[in-house]
Amino acid sequence: MRRRELRRAPSSPGRGPAAREGPGDFTLHHVTDAVPEWFPHTVDRTHLFTYLSTCRMRRKLLQSDHFSWASMIKSLYRRRHSVPGVLLLASVIALSGCSDTLTAPRSPAEAAGEIVLPVVEGTACRYGGDYPFCAPPPAPDGTGPGTEPDGGIGGTSPTTPPDADQAYTQGPIAWGACILAIGGSTLSVYDVLDKFEAWHDAYVDARGAYALWQATVQNNAEPAIQQLYEYQYKQARQRQEDAKGDVSSSTNMSFVALGSFALTCGALALAPTP
Amino acid sequence: MPPTQGGRLYRKILGVVWVLSIAGITLTLSSLASALMNAGLSPAQLGAKVLLLNSVLLAGGALMSWMAYRGNRRNLVPPTWGIVTLVALVWAGLLINRLA
Numbered sequence: 503m504r505r506r507e508l509r510r511a512p513s514s515p516g517r518g519p520a521a522r523e524g525p526g527d528f529t530l531h532h533v534t535d536a537v538p539e540w541f542p543h544t545v546d547r548t549h550l551f552t553y554l555s556t557c558r559m560r561r562k563l564l565q566s567d568h569f570s571w572a573s574m575i576k577s578l579y580r581r582r583h584s585v586p587g588v589l590l591l592a593s594v595i596a597l598s599g600c601s602d603t604l605t606a607p608r609s610p611a612e613a614a615g616e617i618v619l620p621v622v623e624g625t626a627c628r629y630g631g632d633y634p635f636c637a638p639p640p641a642p643d644g645t646g647p648g649t650e651p652d653g654g655i656g657g658t659s660p661t662t663p664p665d666a667d668q669a670y671t672q673g674p675i676a677w678g679a680c681i682l683a684i685g686g687s688t689l690s691v692y693d694v695l696d697k698f699e700a701w702h703d704a705y706v707d708a709r710g711a712y713a714l715w716q717a718t719v720q721n722n723a724e725p726a727i728q729q730l731y732e733y734q735y736k737q738a739r740q741r742q743e744d745a746k747g748d749v750s751s752s753t754n755m756s757f758v759a760l761g762s763f764a765l766t767c768g769a770l771a772l773a774p775t776p
Numbered sequence: 777m778p779p780t781q782g783g784r785l786y787r788k789i790l791g792v793v794w795v796l797s798i799a800g801i802t803l804t805l806s807s808l809a810s811a812l813m814n815a816g817l818s819p820a821q822l823g824a825k826v827l828l829l830n831s832v833l834l835a836g837g838a839l840m841s842w843m844a845y846r847g848n849r850r851n852l853v854p855p856t857w858g859i860v861t862l863v864a865l866v867w868a869g870l871l872i873n874r875l876a
Contacts, residue, residue: 635851637779676856679863686866693873748873750807751829755869757800758836761793762862765843765854768789772782773853 680770683763690756697752701745708742711735777851787848794844801837804830829872836865 715731777783808830815821839862843854 635777635779676859679856679859682863682867683859686863686870689870690866693870747807747811750803751833752873754800754804754807754833755829755866755873757796758833758840758862758869759866761797761800761840761844762836762859762866764789764793765840765847766859766863768786769853769859772786772789773777773780774782 676766676770680763680767683759683766687756687759687763690752690759694749694752694756697745697749701742701749704738704742704745708735708738711738777847777853787851790844790847794841794848797837797841797844801834801841804833804837825872829869832865832869832872836862836869839865 711731711734715728715735718728718731777787808826811822811826811830812819819827839858843858843862846852847854
């Protein structure tokens with residue numbers, strides 16, 4: 503009796519689509535849950551569900567506690583219709599993977615064959631400062647500035663702005679260097695002034711020697727006297743040229759001295775670092 | 777380099793120092809070439825004072841240019857050893873200029 507009822511049950515007239523959706527029916531979730539982790543993610547689970555819906559032994563597969571694709575393929579092969587079934591399953595898997603690849607969204611440049619332009623880097627700072635050393639973002643509670651991320655070219659270490667309690671602590675060596683730089687700069691400027699004065703004296707001497715030589719020429723003095731005054735003029739002229747070279751050297755030295763002053767004392771006064 | 781107003785001003789000063797140091801190196805090389813031509817292109821004919829002074833000027837200009845470049849373009853404070861070496865070169869040049 504039970505056997506008859508069981509056999510009649512599928513062909514009962516009152517059974518509609520809603521009645522067929524029992525707990526043992528085959529849904530997409532069965533496929534999704536049953537797919538092992540190693541299975542390729544490019545294979546569409548919907549395609550597998552479509553294939554397995556036509557498979558006669560899906561009930562047996564779902565009833566087994568240890569479902570695996572290897573057991574399914576093995577069962578397909580043992581059943582007679584299984585060779586084309588295995589081939590169909592393989593083709594579904596391959597087609598699903600290919601269709602995912604073909605229908606995957608592509609970049610606009612690749613789709614239209616456009617030229618990809620290089621990336622333009624923005625050079626503006628959101629919270630102020632000079633790019634790429636932007637100012638740190640303000641703290642959420644407004645009590646003080648935050649930390650600045652590493653943004654330097656070539657590995658600048660993260661810096662935090664000094665507060666009022668942080669004195670300049672680059673050491674007394676830097677202070678001594680600053681004082682020496684001030685002294686050197688002053689001395690170099692005086693050196694330039696001295697060399698300029700020496701050049702002016704040599705210039706006046708050369709002009710005087712030239713006037714004397716021209717006077718001997720205009721007064722028709724002895725040729726030996728003319729040559730003597732000419733020699734004196736040339737000597738004075740050479741001293742003037744030497745003084746000019748000394749002024750140039752002293753000026754270059756004063757550039758270096760003033761630059762050292764700006765580097766040393768500027769770091770102390772303008773950029774104190776903890 | 778601290779991201780303060782003084783730090784930014786110092787970076788600008790370092791930029792000026794960088795340009796001036798390059799100009800100073802160029803002027804030093806030009807004067808050295810002129811002195812060499814006056815000596816008949818023979819370095820042995822140049823005086824020790826000229827050679828020493830130009831060497832000190834070139835070394836100081838190169839060191840200053842390097843430190844100013846680091847500060848202006850890479851936001852790095854000049855190292856203490858560089859500052860001390862630069863000041864020592866300046867004083868050496870002044871003494872050579874005075875004593876020699």
